[in-house]
Amino acid sequence: MIPILSRLQDETKRLMIAGSDLAIHDPKLQKLIPTLKAMGEKAPVFAKLAALTEELIQSKEETASKLVELSHLVTSILYTQGKTGEEGSLVQSELTFTYETTLSHRRIYPLIEALTTSGSGRLQVIQEAVESGAYKDLRLVLPFVSALDDPYAEIGDYVATYVLPTFDASILPLIQENFHIKGAKVDARRLKVMSHFLGQEGMSLYLDAIENGSKQVKIEAIKCLALFDEAEDLLLTYARDKKVDVRTAAYEALATRETEKAARCLVDALHGKDHYHVMYVVQNSDSNILGKHLLSYVQQTYEAYLATKKIDEKDRFEESLRLLQGKQQEDIKSLLADIIHNVDVQASIAREALYILTETYGIDSLAEFPNVHQLRNRSSLVDFSFRYALLHSSKEEVFEQFSRYVKRGRNDYGARLILEMMDRGIFFKGSLQPFDREYEKQRYYYYDDEEKTANLCLEAKWDARWVDVLISMEEEKLALRLLTDGKNEKYVQYAMNKLALNPYFSSSRGVNAMTALLQMNVENVFDVLVDTLKKTDKYSNSIKFHLTTVLENMRLFTVLPTAYATELERIAVEEIETERIKHRLLTIAHDLKKSEEKQHV
Numbered sequence: 001m002i003p004i005l006s007r008l009q010d011e012t013k014r015l016m017i018a019g020s021d022l023a024i025h026d027p028k029l030q031k032l033i034p035t036l037k038a039m040g041e042k043a044p045v046f047a048k049l050a051a052l053t054e055e056l057i058q059s060k061e062e063t064a065s066k067l068v069e070l071s072h073l074v075t076s077i078l079y080t081q082g083k084t085g086e087e088g089s090l091v092q093s094e095l096t097f098t099y100e101t102t103l104s105h106r107r108i109y110p111l112i113e114a115l116t117t118s119g120s121g122r123l124q125v126i127q128e129a130v131e132s133g134a135y136k137d138l139r140l141v142l143p144f145v146s147a148l149d150d151p152y153a154e155i156g157d158y159v160a161t162y163v164l165p166t167f168d169a170s171i172l173p174l175i176q177e178n179f180h181i182k183g184a185k186v187d188a189r190r191l192k193v194m195s196h197f198l199g200q201e202g203m204s205l206y207l208d209a210i211e212n213g214s215k216q217v218k219i220e221a222i223k224c225l226a227l228f229d230e231a232e233d234l235l236l237t238y239a240r241d242k243k244v245d246v247r248t249a250a251y252e253a254l255a256t257r258e259t260e261k262a263a264r265c266l267v268d269a270l271h272g273k274d275h276y277h278v279m280y281v282v283q284n285s286d287s288n289i290l291g292k293h294l295l296s297y298v299q300q301t302y303e304a305y306l307a308t309k310k311i312d313e314k315d316r317f318e319e320s321l322r323l324l325q326g327k328q329q330e331d332i333k334s335l336l337a338d339i340i341h342n343v344d345v346q347a348s349i350a351r352e353a354l355y356i357l358t359e360t361y362g363i364d365s366l367a368e369f370p371n372v373h374q375l376r377n378r379s380s381l382v383d384f385s386f387r388y389a390l391l392h393s394s395k396e397e398v399f400e401q402f403s404r405y406v407k408r409g410r411n412d413y414g415a416r417l418i419l420e421m422m423d424r425g426i427f428f429k430g431s432l433q434p435f436d437r438e439y440e441k442q443r444y445y446y447y448d449d450e451e452k453t454a455n456l457c458l459e460a461k462w463d464a465r466w467v468d469v470l471i472s473m474e475e476e477k478l479a480l481r482l483l484t485d486g487k488n489e490k491y492v493q494y495a496m497n498k499l500a501l502n503p504y505f506s507s508s509r510g511v512n513a514m515t516a517l518l519q520m521n522v523e524n525v526f527d528v529l530v531d532t533l534k535k536t537d538k539y540s541n542s543i544k545f546h547l548t549t550v551l552e553n554m555r556l557f558t559v560l561p562t563a564y565a566t567e568l569e570r571i572a573v574e575e576i577e578t579e580r581i582k583h584r585l586l587t588i589a590h591d592l593k594k595s596e597e598k599q600h601v
Helices: 003-018 027-040 044-058 063-081 105-116 122-132 138-149 153-166 169-176 185-212 215-227 229-238 244-254 260-271 275-283 288-308 311-324 330-341 347-361 363-368 379-392 395-406 413-423 430-435 437-441 449-454 465-472 476-482 489-501 508-519 525-538 544-559 562-575 579-600
Strands: none
Touching (some): 027 044, 105 122, 138 169, 138 185, 169 185, 215 229, 244 260, 311 330, 363 379, 379 413, 395 465, 413 476, 476 489, 489 508, 508 525
């Protein structure tokens, strides 16, 4: 296609939308005329285009008809330049896929868009589809294969690691036909997927890629050798290569093998110049043999730390501890327990050991030391004792044991950790929870069951005495969320005092205080909400930039009894001046009436 024709077509489309009158003396069309005239010397049709363009920009009459004539001519020329397909003969494809087209358009469209376009947020769409299992559809095979070359590297890596290997071997020819041994990162990804399907049959390919491939392809091919016992010596050789990328690839391959040679090589690397490169590799290894060697390595760093107490030895020991995370061996559990009990070990290291213990074996692993904070030099670990107590003690026992620590305030390390747990786990209850901004803000803390286990405050029952403690500490957000007793005048007055500081529906403090009053089921809460709305309405001009927040927070009226619907309707009509607030209140009153009608059906 001739570029100037495309440009001319774009300009005519622009003027069709903007109006033909704007074509008069249009500078963009003017720039195209000399080129069209020059091309017209060889092809008369271009001379015709030049003449029509010139007439259009110079004429003050009938510009619309001239623009249409020019547009028709350029479109006709472009049509003759087009292709409807590739030249050649049709052949029957040998590819056969076992997948069906079972996914609905609603499920498949966002995924195809994420795989074939650019922009942010696409990886999350792909991950959610894969995690839900809604992705094995015939229409997604090619988009997933093409995604190996996605400009966003994380998408290509994710597809190569977690998606394509879950398909069957029928997709292998699609990947093989585009593989180039001297290619870039995308070809390394292709080789990774191919190795999943080829397995040991691909030995010659991997060796060829190591010998003749590009750097990235070679690195991936080295990792593929992990499948072959006969290639272990070759991997050990690559682990001594001059290039760190080659050594790291060899370490990754060796970390998957259950052999003494591989384990010794990796532990030797931990002692050498590749310490930091090999740390991540061995930490993620599932090898039982390597696990035993890692335990021995950590014990050596532990003994060296106790013997010298040097900063370098301390740092090395602390780093080595992380190698044990996820390794479920009884000897490892015993070592962690010894580190926690040993008063010669700094509390920060004992904290790391406790974290590894609970992450690997669960919170019940604290049964050996339920009150670890009472051990010598371990008072800063009170948050671990608190977590265990929430699971195994009564709410009264929890208060009596830990309230004195919380009273120290957020400047105290242990108290701050407990209060932060409470921040992430104490919210308004039941139907009031959606109005809790902290609940929305902290959603990722309790997204799944694992997080609910990690933050036990989410399921905890709280002794009523916590309210007085939190009020005395000015922990306003937590105190308001724990208020439930509407007969306690002190608590009602506390919430009313906080509302008086910011008596508007645009204020998070004001909304929290009103939500607390609703939670306490205070007798005059309707009057309080209406009075606050009137004040918000009165000063709506000064809070106009928060009007959207006001309208959203007015949802609090929806939790009131439906009997208030008529009164809300009257207030909206007679006492509210701001139109958007009035309309919102009328809508809420209408919805309450409908709910009341349904109750009587």
